[in-house]
Amino acid sequence: MALKGEIVVDIEKCKGCEVCLAHCPTETIAMVDAVNGKGYHYMQDIHGKCTGCTNCAVVCPDGVITVYRVKV
Amino acid sequence: MADTITKAEIINPENLVYKKTSMMTNNVLSYCPGCGHGTAHRIIMEVIDEMGLQAKTIGVAPVGCSVLAYDFMNIDMQQAAHGRAPALATAIKRLHPEKTVFTYQGDGDLAAIGTAETIHAANRGENFTIFFINNGIYGMTGGQMAPTTLEGMKSSTTPYGREWQRMGHPLKMTELIAQLPGTYYVTRQAVHTPVSVRKAKKAVRTAIELQQQNKGLTFVEIVSNCNSGWKMTPVQANQWMVDNMFPFYPLGDIKVDGELVKK
Amino acid sequence: MGKELKLMKGNEAFAEAAIRAGVDGYFGYPITPQSEVMEYLTAEKPHERTGMIVLQAESEVASINMLYGGAACGKKVMTSSSSPGISLMQEGISYMAGAELPCVLLNVVRGGPGLGTIQPSQADYFQSTKGGGHGDYHTIVLAPSSVQEMYDYVELGYELAFKYRTPVMVQSDGAIGQMMEKVQTGDQKIRLTEEEIIRNCPWATTGKTPNRERNIITSLNLDSLVQEKHNIKLQKKYREIEAVEVRFEKIQCDDAEFLFVAYGTSARICLKSIQILRAKGIKVGLFRPITLYPFPKEPLYKMVKNVKGILSVEMSAGQMIEDIKLAVECKVPVYHFGRMGGIIPSPTEVADFLEHQFIKG
Numbered sequence: 041m042a043l044k045g046e047i048v049v050d051i052e053k054c055k056g057c058e059v060c061l062a063h064c065p066t067e068t069i070a071m072v073d074a075v076n077g078k079g080y081h082y083m084q085d086i087h088g089k090c091t092g093c094t095n096c097a098v099v100c101p102d103g104v105i106t107v108y109r110v111k112v
Numbered sequence: 113m114a115d116t117i118t119k120a121e122i123i124n125p126e127n128l129v130y131k132k133t134s135m136m137t138n139n140v141l142s143y144c145p146g147c148g149h150g151t152a153h154r155i156i157m158e159v160i161d162e163m164g165l166q167a168k169t170i171g172v173a174p175v176g177c178s179v180l181a182y183d184f185m186n187i188d189m190q191q192a193a194h195g196r197a198p199a200l201a202t203a204i205k206r207l208h209p210e211k212t213v214f215t216y217q218g219d220g221d222l223a224a225i226g227t228a229e230t231i232h233a234a235n236r237g238e239n240f241t242i243f244f245i246n247n248g249i250y251g252m253t254g255g256q257m258a259p260t261t262l263e264g265m266k267s268s269t270t271p272y273g274r275e276w277q278r279m280g281h282p283l284k285m286t287e288l289i290a291q292l293p294g295t296y297y298v299t300r301q302a303v304h305t306p307v308s309v310r311k312a313k314k315a316v317r318t319a320i321e322l323q324q325q326n327k328g329l330t331f332v333e334i335v336s337n338c339n340s341g342w343k344m345t346p347v348q349a350n351q352w353m354v355d356n357m358f359p360f361y362p363l364g365d366i367k368v369d370g371e372l373v374k375k
Numbered sequence: 376m377g378k379e380l381k382l383m384k385g386n387e388a389f390a391e392a393a394i395r396a397g398v399d400g401y402f403g404y405p406i407t408p409q410s411e412v413m414e415y416l417t418a419e420k421p422h423e424r425t426g427m428i429v430l431q432a433e434s435e436v437a438s439i440n441m442l443y444g445g446a447a448c449g450k451k452v453m454t455s456s457s458s459p460g461i462s463l464m465q466e467g468i469s470y471m472a473g474a475e476l477p478c479v480l481l482n483v484v485r486g487g488p489g490l491g492t493i494q495p496s497q498a499d500y501f502q503s504t505k506g507g508g509h510g511d512y513h514t515i516v517l518a519p520s521s522v523q524e525m526y527d528y529v530e531l532g533y534e535l536a537f538k539y540r541t542p543v544m545v546q547s548d549g550a551i552g553q554m555m556e557k558v559q560t561g562d563q564k565i566r567l568t569e570e571e572i573i574r575n576c577p578w579a580t581t582g583k584t585p586n587r588e589r590n591i592i593t594s595l596n597l598d599s600l601v602q603e604k605h606n607i608k609l610q611k612k613y614r615e616i617e618a619v620e621v622r623f624e625k626i627q628c629d630d631a632e633f634l635f636v637a638y639g640t641s642a643r644i645c646l647k648s649i650q651i652l653r654a655k656g657i658k659v660g661l662f663r664p665i666t667l668y669p670f671p672k673e674p675l676y677k678m679v680k681n682v683k684g685i686l687s688v689e690m691s692a693g694q695m696i697e698d699i700k701l702a703v704e705c706k707v708p709v710y711h712f713g714r715m716g717g718i719i720p721s722p723t724e725v726a727d728f729l730e731h732q733f734i735k736g
């Protein structure tokens with residue numbers, strides 16, 4: 041049995057600080073080239089390998105990440 | 113089957129494992145990208161949420177970057193003059209012993225201009241909780257030296273680094289506070305990694321629970337970054353904090369159950 | 376506890392009035408000549424009589440900020456001090472005016488500047504009536520001239536403080552604080568319950584319940600336009616206070632050709648000087664401002680057509696005289712007589728000054 045997760049980033053509130061990046065155990069997240077309304081590159085799950093561990097959400101200073109998880 | 117579960121199926125309320133607490137408002141935080149103030153706010157509010165204390169909590173915001181904490185914390189709050197939050201909290205708690213009362217203060221606010229209020233509230237054993245954000249600098253006013261600025265550390269008023277001979281020593285306010293009989297629980301935490309955030313949140317919960325038992329002052333220091341004041345990227349700042357701040361301000365409990373922790 | 380007739384010091388009367396008015400918290404720091412306030416309160420065990428909290432703070436800075444915290448919860452809070460201590464509180468008073476918080480402060484004025492003397496003075500008039508701290512604000516200032524008024528202005532002070540959501544200063548001096556007189560007390564009032572406070576002060580931080588928005592007490596507005604709007608609102612309140620809350624007393628003014636204008640201890644001295652002068656056929660009266668802010672401008676202006684001159688008597692270098700001159704718009708000569716540094720002028724000195732320097736001089 042494995043865990044499969046999804047994150048939802050509140051793109052307009054992400055400040056592109058990159059604090060979350062180093063704490064993703066599956067290295068599935070990265071900053072994207074696009075920018076939000078404030079001009080910040082924002083974070084996304086780009087490899088689809090999220091396990092829903094919540095690390096990124098817990099460490100994000102702006103609380104912009106929501107995490108969902110299912111057992112598969 | 114399981115392999116074909118779609119994104120839309122996962123993003124479903126019943127699968128929710130982490131969501132910003134409703135005890136934080138939806139206002140965009142006024143803090144710089146990567147600043148620890150946001151995380152510190154959030155864990156405090158998560159504890160208020162989990163303990164169901166919204167209607168019973170009164171918070172006090174300081175003067176400093178977190179002066180607008182009341183825009184972000186979804187509770188009744190008061191904004192204090194620079195350094196005086198513990199005086200406000202003293203009166204609030206004395207007049208409302210059944211309420212949960214806390215102050216949220218920076219190092220300039222708590223350990224420079226407000227030293228007297230901090231020490232005396234602690235020494236009287238006032239039954240509220242102080243959250244002390246130590247980023248070793250005055251963030252709001254543009255990065256001047258704080259009492260907590262490390263030796264050799266640069267700031268806009270120590271452009272060549274702090275020399276103790278002329279600028280005094282960095283002040284370990286938390287160790288000082290722990291010496292006072294009025295404090296019951298004194299701890300130093302950080303919020304730069306998921307593990308540290310979870311530990312810090314536990315400390316916040318312990319502090320609030322002890323406050324409810326009228327044990328005396330509970331004090332949670334959070335060593336944090338001021339990447340703007342330190343003139344680094346947030347990621348660099350967190351690393352610099354680990355390499356430089358933690359050796360001088362070591363993390364961990366300093367006083368537990370009214371007893372100093374033996375090291 | 377029912378009404379009582381008691382012999383008390385001014386400072387004690389103030390403290391007893393606080394307990395009977397149902398004050399929730401007193402926070403203070405010792406300073407002569409007003410330390411009896413906290414001494415009386417602690418001796419009376421108000422925590423047993425009414426549940427009132429009395430706390431000796433680490434400084435006047437802490438005291439005033441404790442008032443901020445308590446007032447922001449809708450509680451009746453109080454402090455007392457004397458001149459240097461009040462100076463130290465000014466930042467906090469400004470914050471309370473800005474955040475629109477009610478409280479009653481007592482200043483038992485002593486001679487300054489600096490550490491000065493511990494003797495009575497009235498040299499804090501500017502500090503009390505012109506704002507005192509930073510920014511555009513006023514506190515309502517009540518000036519008792521008897522021990523009875525020290526008692527009465529506590530109740531009146533809270534009435535005004537809550538009506539206008541503003542700090543109220545009772546401005547006394549070392550003589551009235553220390554002297555003993557008969558006092559008729561009022562009945563014991565019961566302290567307000569939390570429900571009553573929530574009803575009376577819906578703005579107070581009493582804990583956010585689901586049925587209302589968050590209550591936030593702050594004096595900060597980062598947007599200057601919002602801050603200006605807030606200032607305009609405050610100024611409107613001060614204009615209303617100036618229109619409605621002026622209080623004063625006129626004594627032997629009907630036939631007076633000369634007027635003393637004096638408050639507090641100086642007003643008592645002037646009463647004696649009037650006797651001396653009237654015995655010599657000089658028709659003098661006393662106009663006694665009770666509210667120093669709002670200053671009774673119009674009532675005083677109405678009197679100028681009947682008098683030849685005004686003598687402001689104040690234990691200072693001449694502070695109130697500025698308000699008198701503004702009030703009478705230079706229609707009559709206005710002089711100042713006063714002693715400084717903690718000296719109370721004698722009735723004869725005051726009478727002599729009026730007779731020889733003012734009338735004949």
Ligand SMILES: Cc1ncc(C[n+]2csc(CCOP(=O)(O)OP(=O)(O)O)c2C)c(N)n1
Nearest residue numbers: 175176177194218219220221249250251252
């Ligand atoms: C009486 C007074 N003095 C000085 C200031 C200016 N001031 C505002 S914030 C601040 C320092 C805040 O630093 P700190 O408490 O470390 O908080 P941070 O901004 O770093 O979070 C100062 C000196 C003030 N507002 N009031």
Ligand code: SF4
Nearest residue numbers: 064090091093094096
């Ligand atoms: S929840 Fe965990 S696995 Fe998923 S993106 Fe965040 S850190 Fe990575």
Ligand code: SF4
Nearest residue numbers: 054055057058060100
């Ligand atoms: S930590 Fe939060 S704000 Fe910073 S980049 Fe990641 S998602 Fe964005």
Ligand code: SF4
Nearest residue numbers: 144147177251338339
């Ligand atoms: S200046 Fe420093 S403390 Fe203030 S918000 Fe920015 S990073 Fe945080």
